[in-house]
Amino acid sequence: MTTMLNVKDLRAYYGQVQALHGLSFSLSEGSLTTLLGANGAGKTTTLRAICNMVRSTGAVEFEGKPIGNRSTENVVRLGIAHVPQGRGTFTNMTVEENLQLGAITRGDKKNIVADIERMYDHFPVLKQRYTQQAGTLSGGEQQMLAVARALMLRPRLMLLDEPSFGLAPLVVRDLFRILGKINREDKVTILVVEQNAQLALELADQAYVIETGRIVMSGNAKDVANNEDVRKSYLGY
Amino acid sequence: MSAAEEVVTEAPAVEAVPKRAMTLGYGTSLVVLAALILTPLFVKNFVIFQMTMLLIYALAVLALNILTGGSGQFSLGQSAFYAIGAYVTAILMEHFNVNYALTLPVAGVVCFGAGFLFGQPALRLSGIYLALATFALALAMPQLLKLGFLEHWTGGVQGLVVTKPDAPFGLPLSQDMWLYYFTLAVSIGIYVASVNLLRSRSGRALMSIRDNEIAASAMGVNVALYKTLAFGVSAGITGIAGGLGAIAVQFVAPDGYTITLAISLFVGMVVGGVGWLPGSIVGSAFIIFVPNIAEGISKGLSGAVFGVLLFLVIYLVPHGARQVALIAQQLAAKLKKN
Amino acid sequence: MELFANQVLAGIATGAIYACMALAVVMIYQAIDHLNFAQGEMAMFSTFMSWQMMQWGVPYWGAFILTVILSFAGGILIERLLFKPLAKAPVLTNVAGFIALFAIVNSVAGLIWDFTIKQYPTPFGSSPFLGSQLISTHQAGMVGVTLLLLAGLYFFFQFTRIGLAMRAAASLPESARLVGINTSWMIALGWGMASAIGAIAGMLIAPVVFLEPNMMGGVLIYGFASAVLGGLSSPLGAVIGGFLVGVFENLAGTYIPGVGNELKLPIALALIITVLVVKPAGLFGRPIVKRV
Numbered sequence: 001m002t003t004m005l006n007v008k009d010l011r012a013y014y015g016q017v018q019a020l021h022g023l024s025f026s027l028s029e030g031s032l033t034t035l036l037g038a039n040g041a042g043k044t045t046t047l048r049a050i051c052n053m054v055r056s057t058g059a060v061e062f063e064g065k066p067i068g069n070r071s072t073e074n075v076v077r078l079g080i081a082h083v084p085q086g087r088g089t090f091t092n093m094t095v096e097e098n099l100q101l102g103a104i105t106r107g108d109k110k111n112i113v114a115d116i117e118r119m120y121d122h123f124p125v126l127k128q129r130y131t132q133q134a135g136t137l138s139g140g141e142q143q144m145l146a147v148a149r150a151l152m153l154r155p156r157l158m159l160l161d162e163p164s165f166g167l168a169p170l171v172v173r174d175l176f177r178i179l180g181k182i183n184r185e186d187k188v189t190i191l192v193v194e195q196n197a198q199l200a201l202e203l204a205d206q207a208y209v210i211e212t213g214r215i216v217m218s219g220n221a222k223d224v225a226n227n228e229d230v231r232k233s234y235l236g237y
Numbered sequence: 238m239s240a241a242e243e244v245v246t247e248a249p250a251v252e253a254v255p256k257r258a259m260t261l262g263y264g265t266s267l268v269v270l271a272a273l274i275l276t277p278l279f280v281k282n283f284v285i286f287q288m289t290m291l292l293i294y295a296l297a298v299l300a301l302n303i304l305t306g307g308s309g310q311f312s313l314g315q316s317a318f319y320a321i322g323a324y325v326t327a328i329l330m331e332h333f334n335v336n337y338a339l340t341l342p343v344a345g346v347v348c349f350g351a352g353f354l355f356g357q358p359a360l361r362l363s364g365i366y367l368a369l370a371t372f373a374l375a376l377a378m379p380q381l382l383k384l385g386f387l388e389h390w391t392g393g394v395q396g397l398v399v400t401k402p403d404a405p406f407g408l409p410l411s412q413d414m415w416l417y418y419f420t421l422a423v424s425i426g427i428y429v430a431s432v433n434l435l436r437s438r439s440g441r442a443l444m445s446i447r448d449n450e451i452a453a454s455a456m457g458v459n460v461a462l463y464k465t466l467a468f469g470v471s472a473g474i475t476g477i478a479g480g481l482g483a484i485a486v487q488f489v490a491p492d493g494y495t496i497t498l499a500i501s502l503f504v505g506m507v508v509g510g511v512g513w514l515p516g517s518i519v520g521s522a523f524i525i526f527v528p529n530i531a532e533g534i535s536k537g538l539s540g541a542v543f544g545v546l547l548f549l550v551i552y553l554v555p556h557g558a559r560q561v562a563l564i565a566q567q568l569a570a571k572l573k574k575n
Numbered sequence: 576m577e578l579f580a581n582q583v584l585a586g587i588a589t590g591a592i593y594a595c596m597a598l599a600v601v602m603i604y605q606a607i608d609h610l611n612f613a614q615g616e617m618a619m620f621s622t623f624m625s626w627q628m629m630q631w632g633v634p635y636w637g638a639f640i641l642t643v644i645l646s647f648a649g650g651i652l653i654e655r656l657l658f659k660p661l662a663k664a665p666v667l668t669n670v671a672g673f674i675a676l677f678a679i680v681n682s683v684a685g686l687i688w689d690f691t692i693k694q695y696p697t698p699f700g701s702s703p704f705l706g707s708q709l710i711s712t713h714q715a716g717m718v719g720v721t722l723l724l725l726a727g728l729y730f731f732f733q734f735t736r737i738g739l740a741m742r743a744a745a746s747l748p749e750s751a752r753l754v755g756i757n758t759s760w761m762i763a764l765g766w767g768m769a770s771a772i773g774a775i776a777g778m779l780i781a782p783v784v785f786l787e788p789n790m791m792g793g794v795l796i797y798g799f800a801s802a803v804l805g806g807l808s809s810p811l812g813a814v815i816g817g818f819l820v821g822v823f824e825n826l827a828g829t830y831i832p833g834v835g836n837e838l839k840l841p842i843a844l845a846l847i848i849t850v851l852v853v854k855p856a857g858l859f860g861r862p863i864v865k866r867v
Contacts, residue, residue, distance in 0.1 A: 051753070076755040088750035090743055092808075101743050104736055105755035149754065305667070361852045365610055369803050370848045376796070377841030500674060507671040540682025547675035548657065555664035 003064075004029040004157055004189045005050070010058035012042075012049040012213075019045045020056070021213040027157070027206070032183045032190045034204035034221065036197050036234055042213040043193040044085055047159045051075050051082050062157070077105050081150035085161040089142045091135030095126055098134050098145055102152025112152070119148040122178055140171035147175070151182065158182075160192040164199065172196065176203050197234035201225040209234075269515075270425070277417050285413045286485065287525065292417075292424045293482045295521035298505040299514055300474035303431055306512025307440065308467035309447030311364070314355075314371030315502045317378040318348045318472040320494035322479025324382065327397045327489040328390050337402045337484055341423065344480035345473040352472020356465030375499040379491040396490025399483050420481050427474055431514060434470070443467055508550055510559025519558035523550070581709050582825045588714040590821020592783060595721045595776035596791075596798030597805065597813035598728065599769050604807045605732075605745050606765020609669060613676035614773055615795030617653075619788060620680050621646040621774030622781050623688050626695060635698050639778060643771045650770025654763045662759070684788040695781035717779045721814060724772065728810045741765060796840070804847045806860020815859065820847070 005027040012020040020042050027033050037043045049056040051072050060068050067075055076082070081102075090098050099119060103112045120127035123144040129137060134145060143163055150158055160179070164172040180203055183190050194200035201207060207224040209217040217224060224230055273292075277285045297319055304310050322344040329335040329343060355374065362370055382391050391397070404415035434440050442463050445453040454460045483489045501524040508523040509516025531542035554560040599618065603611045611617075625642035629635065657676065661669050699716030732738040744751040744761035751758050776798075777791065784790050797820055805816025824843045831842065850858065 053749070053752075071757075072752040073755050073757050076753060082753050084750070084753060088747060088753060090747055090750060092746055093742065097739060100736070100739060101751075101754050101756075104740050104743075153754065311667075358848060358852050361855055362848075363855075365604075365807070366803060366851050366855065368610075369799060369844075370851070372796075373800075373841060373844030373848060376844065380841055503667075504671055504674060507667050511665065511667055537686045538682050540678040540685070542682075544675040544677070544679035544682070547671060547678070551664065551668045551671055551675070552660060555661065555668045557668075 002029045003027070004031075004062070005191070006059075006061040007046075007050065008059040008061075010046065010049055010056060010060065012045050012054050012056040014045075014054065019054075019213055020049060022058070023210070023213065023215055025208050025215055025218065027189055027191055029189055030183070030187055031206050032180065032192070032204050033206040033208065034200040035191060035193045035208050035210060036195075036200065036224075036230075037210035038233075039195075040212075041210045043210060044161055045213075046210070047082060047084075047161050047191070047193060050159065051080065076153070079153065079156035080159065081153045081155035081157070082159045083146045083150045083161060083163065085165065087142050087146040089134045089137075089145060091133065093134055094131050095134050095137070095145060096130045098149050099126075099152050102149035103154075106152075106154065115152055115154070119151060122151075122182070123148055140167045140175075143167060143171075143175060144178075147179070151186075151188070155188060157189045157191070160190065162193055162195060164194060164196045172199060176200075179203065197230070201235075266515075269518075273421055277414055282411060282413045285411075285417050289413070289417045289420050289485045290482070291518065291521050291525055292420045293478050293485060294502070294505060294525060295518040296424055296427060296478035296481070297475050297502050298509060298520045298524075299428065299431060299517040300471045300478065301502055301506045302509070302512060302514055302517055303435070303474070304467050304471035305506065306514075307435055307443045307447065308464055309450075310359070310464060310467060311368055312371040312468075312471070313368050313496070313499050313503060314374035314378075315471075315475050316494050316496060316499035317371075317374045318352060318475040319479035319482065319498060319502075320378050320382065320489075320491075321351055322348050322476030323483035323489045323494065324391060324397075324479075325476070326480035326483045327399050330399055330484075331397055332390065338419070341477050341480045344476045348476025348479070349469045349473035351476075353465050353469035355472070356468030359468060360461055360464055372496065372499075375496045379495055382491040382494075392490075394491065396488060396493075399487045399489065401484065401487050416485060420485070423477065423481065427477065428514065431474070435514070439463070439466075504547065508547075508557050510557030510562075513557070513559035513562075515562070516558040578829070579826075582829050583822050585709045586822030586825035587718070587818055588710045588821070589825065590801075590818035591714055591717040591721055592776075592780050592794060592817075593797040593801045593820050594814040594817025595717065595724070595779055596773070596794050597801035597817045598721065598724055598810055599773040599776055600795075600798050600802040601805075601807060601810050601813040602728070602772050603765060603769035604802065606741065606762050606769065608745060609666070609673075610799055610802075611769070612670070612673040612795075613680060614769065615791030615798070616677050616680040616684070616788075617646070617650070617770055618773035618777035618780075619791045620684050621649075621770070622695070622777035622786060622790075623684055623788075625774075625778055626693065626781075626786055627688075629696065635696060639698075639775075642774050642778065646774035647767040647771040651763045651767040653770070654766035658766075659759065659763070662762075681788055688788070690788055693786040695778075695786045697782040701782070713782055720775065720779060721817075724775065725810055725814050728772075732810070737764075793840070797843075800844055800847050804850060804857055806857030809857070809859040812857060812859030816857070 003026050007026065008024050010020050010023040011018060023042070023046060035043050035046060045054060048054045050060055052068070052070060052075055053072050058068070059066060062078055062080065067078065090101060096116065099116050100112065103115065106112065125141055126145060126148060129141070134142065137145060147160070147163065163175055167175070176199055179190060179192070182188050192200060192204070201221050201224060204221040207219065207221045208215050209224065209230060217227065217230065225235070277288060297315060301312060301315050304312055325344040325347050326337070326340040329340040330337055359367055359370055383394055401412045401416065403412055404410040408415065435443070442453070442458045445456065445458055446460055446463055450460055505517070505520030505524045507520070509520030527546055528539065528543055531539040531546065534542045599614060600610060603614060621642050624645060625638045628638035628641060633641065653676070658669070658672060661672055697713040697716070699713045701711045701713050704710045704712045704715040732742060740751070740756045741761050741764065743754070744756050744758040748758045780794055781790065784794065801816035801820045802813040804820060805812025805814070820843055823846055824839045827842045828839045
């Protein structure tokens with residue numbers, strides 16, 4: 001399996017405060033990886049550093065090319081979709097406009113309409129609401145919209161920041177099922193940051209555990225799930 | 238929203254020191270105070286007059302700073318309160334022969350009332366809408382002062398002449414010098430009161446509104462009351478500055494209080510550093526002296542020179558004099574270490 | 576009744592001026608989330624450029640189109656050179672930048688073209704429109720151009736990808752970057768478009784108020800007021816706001832005793848503030864809903 005994203009010695013700073021202390025990990029193509037950790041461990045910062053949304057040093061390579069010097073929008077244009085924490089919905093635009101914005105950098109205009117239809121297949125609830133202002137959707141629906149918007153980029157890699165945050169358990173199950181489907185059927189490599197470790201480990205094939213800005217454990221998701229420390233700290237049994 | 242909050246959180250230079258510092262240290266304060274007390278003894282009367290105006294505008298900038306830096310509201314209408322203060326003083330002195338010193342508290346109280354009342358509708362507005370509302374007030378003020386039925390009191394377009402007071406108790410001071418020290422005393426009083434206000438419980442309440450209005454109200458801060466009070470206090474201080482200005486210039490007329498004055502005061506606040514009270518005097522110096530300097534460089538292009546100088550200031554120190562002070566402070570700290 | 580109808584008509588005629596300027600205001604507000612205090616001066620400068628071209632013998636429409644193009648480029652240039660470096664500075668610092676730009680443009684225009692009043696031609700003629708003495712063909716033409724501009728902007732924002740991208744960049748810059756939009760250039764583009772629309776407004780207004788460096792001062796205030804009244808997020812609202820302000824102002828001058836010319840503006844503004852107190856997002860603006 002080829003490596004899709006390779007991160008080496010990533011350090012990130014908020015002003016004077018260092019949030020990541022030399023993080024290294026890699027994602028192989030087609031994998032679904034989860035990044036686990038407690039509050040403040042640096043999960044969100046890791047995703048933001050990959051997209052250059054926070055001051056950072058270290059080497060980030062995407063499909064073999066270094067991307068550390070690119071602006072956020074140019075990282076995205078390479079095919080890296082980032083679903084941020086809090087979803088980043090364009091609340092005063094319609095659902096359909098949000099989806100179109102996801103594809104705004106694509107040259108193949110003809111396929112966009114078809115792709116929007118595909119998103120409606122994945123997330124039927126969006127179809128019912130396509131003329132509605134996105135701000136009027138419920139939290140779960142907005143999360144669906146955020147994922148759909150990211151997929152409209154036809155990304156090679158998708159970064160998701162706590163997609164389960166604030167959602168009802170049933171909705172989370174549904175969302176994760178769809179993420180698995182996207183990973184298998186559309187061959188999108190996925191990196192998902194989660195606090196809901198149990199669900200994330202069920203879904204993922206690879207897992208990393210991060211503590212205070214450092215990777216402390218990595219491996220096959222099943223092995224990680226069976227690890228004594230992980231079970232105690234993150235799974236609670 | 239926004240403005241003042243960003244000033245505090247985004248400044249890279251601000252991080253090393255207490256973030257909410259709105260004042261100077263004791264040592265620096267004493268040096269500045271000494272300079273303000275001693276300089277007039279060695280300069281000509283015209284310079285003393287300019288220094289008096291410097292203090293007066295500094296008061297007006299300070300007032301705006303309390304409003305914007307303190308409560309996060311934004312006003313382009315300060316010239317209106319300045320005008321009201323000036324006219325109250327002028328009318329009391331010339332029509333009722335009230336002692337000049339006694340007119341100032343009256344000007345302050347009248348303007349406090351006006352500001353408090355104006356703060357009521359302003360409560361529902363924020364950001365640009367509030368800017369427009371205050372802007373309208375500033376535009377309307379000269380026209381209102383010219384109104385026919387007020388002419389008996391205001392002197393209409395002609396305005397009123399104000400007599401300059403002599404030094405009391407036969408002190409051997411020229412009128413200009415006496416007025417300067419009088420203004421200095423008033424300014425120090427107001428400055429100290431303002432610093433204490435912002436450090437008090439009410440000051441913290443104001444700043445909590447500035448930083449997050451919703452959170453503030455959730456913590457039990459009476460947002461409406463404090464916002465209108467901030468308007469009132471700001472207007473009151475501006476009114477006192479206006480009264481002093483009327484005495485110093487010896488003249489009030491509607492066209493002395495146009496929107497240009499309000500814009501100048503705003504520029505003064507930005508140059509001094511939003512929310513940093515000592516910066517008010519730096520900002521005041523900028524709006525008094527820079528137009529003169531610009532005129533000196535080029536008569537025809539004085540506006541352009543002023544604009545370029547203003548651009549230079551905001552490029553080099555986007556957070557105004559406050560940023561300079563912080564850099565100096567850090568340098569001093571480094572020197573001490575070595 | 577006839578007086579009333581006439582005043583309304585005259586109000587619409589002046590309202591066209593405000594509406595035109597208000598469109599430029601909404602444009603820049605969409606791009607940078609602020610009111611640009613120097614916008615009127617930029618429009619004045621553009622108008623002077625077109626006047627200069629006509630003095631050199633360029634025909635009206637040639638000068639018109641050239642000026643719009645030059646203003647578009649000039650707006651982008653100003654943003655790149657002067658305001659991009661301020662992107663991370665506090666908001667109020669940016670406002671001070673607008674004030675500085677105002678002083679510079681006004682002063683330079685005064686130096687090049689001096690402060691005497693100049694006649695400015697109109698392509699529509701100035702005979703009475705449809706036999707009414709209150710509205711001239713020029714003013715009718717202005718209403719027409721304003722409506723055309725409005726339609727054009729509506730199409731641009733609703734149906735083009737770049738219009739959508741601009742709206743996205745204005746409403747949520749970070750999310751916009753995350754879908755790959757270069758937000759910095761969207762701002763520059765907004766400046767360019769606002770400057771171009773301002774130029775059109777200036778060239779239409781100049782025949783009415785005459786050409787001189789201070790011609791836009793009052794107009795810009797009315798433009799702000801109209802845009803705010805209509806709702807800063809809505810081009811249609813801005814245009815309607817412009818006509819409403821024009822009509823208000825005329826009616827107040829006619830029917831409220833003691834108002835006269837001097838107090839027209841304060842009264843119009845007071846009325847607008849009253850409207851805002853009741854409807855803080857303007858008549859046609861989208862209310863901003865915040866989730867805590």
